[in-house]
Amino acid sequence: MTNYFQEEHYPEKLTKDLQGHFSNIITGLGEDVSREGIEKTPLRAAKAMQFLTSGYHQDPAEILKGAMFAEDYHDMVVVKDIELYSLCEHHMLPFFGKAHIAYIPNGHIVGLSKLPRVVDVFARRLQVQERLTHNILECINDTLKPTGVAVVIEAAHMCMMMRGVQKQNSVTTTSGFRGQFEKIETRNEFLKLISSDLA
Template sequence: MINDNFDIENFPIIESLQTNFTDVISLLGEDVDREGLIKTPERASKAMKFLTSGYEIDPAAILKGAMFKEDYKEMVIVKDIEFYSLCEHHMLPFFGKAHIAYIPNGHIVGLSKLPRVVDVFARRLQVQERLTDQVLNCISDTLKPLGVAIVIEASHMCMMMRGVQKQNSATTTSGFRGAFKEMKTRNEFLKLIASSLS
């Protein structure tokens, strides 16, 4: 959760979204008064507002609220961060895992804040390439570490449910800043996220 107190009922946009979802259902040829669909516009509106709630949150503020002075200067990795997003081209889900590493430069950050930053950017209409850059740049600009790296692996329903309908395809994007531009450091990160330490 981005915010445990997130209350979808507080958004006045819900009523307008309901009207539009009702129109969409009707245009598709369905009976909006059918028992199973009576509350669908309301449910869909609340779901859509939640799934795009990242617009309401400042991801840099999340990091700034949990930065601590520390002399540690080795790699910190948080891997297998699950995320769910909506493709901006078809508004269909894409989902997967993000792997993030940074090398502190005087400050560390609470480990739970990195997944929260991923969630903030994922809960917007997105493309995977932009999501990768936004998370990378936010961490780099806010923490100002010696280096930052990110790899995102995702499956896209727009490729699986429609279009080419390839069920087993996956998309990988990556980004590297600072020390991770060096091949040795980058390879260490890639090796660690590929391995199981259990």
């Protein structure tokens, strides 16, 4: 039997400062921060928030550059159903869903795992879905310099589901297209591929 252990490293001073802030918030809301179930919550929240915003300290372009390979391939590459989790910058509540990415190489391809990593870097910042879509699109376009890039994100927003209008079944879709994907036939091929289940 193996024991589960995940090692995390966070700056000590920042973690302590955040822990104090979360402790004050919890107390201000009327909860007893010394209660057994909440006693360690300020520290856990401090670490969680640093993880959820760790994208500020990562360079997505460098991630792509580290896995670019010269290749004479000029057809569409699609990675779909990339899970994403982010925090809405307006309420700091989660939004989550899937990203679909396609690009048409222009002399270079990139390791497929790097595209989800780029999504994670931008998602782990305070975001709005529109900017997240744009960030991913422009990073791939500027770094790989392909003949075309497409990004579609479908996400549910807890700020709409838990508060405000409280619409539990709403999904927001955003998209961006560059180069060859601005042509309707190429765009339609991409949209058809991400909406179909290929066996």
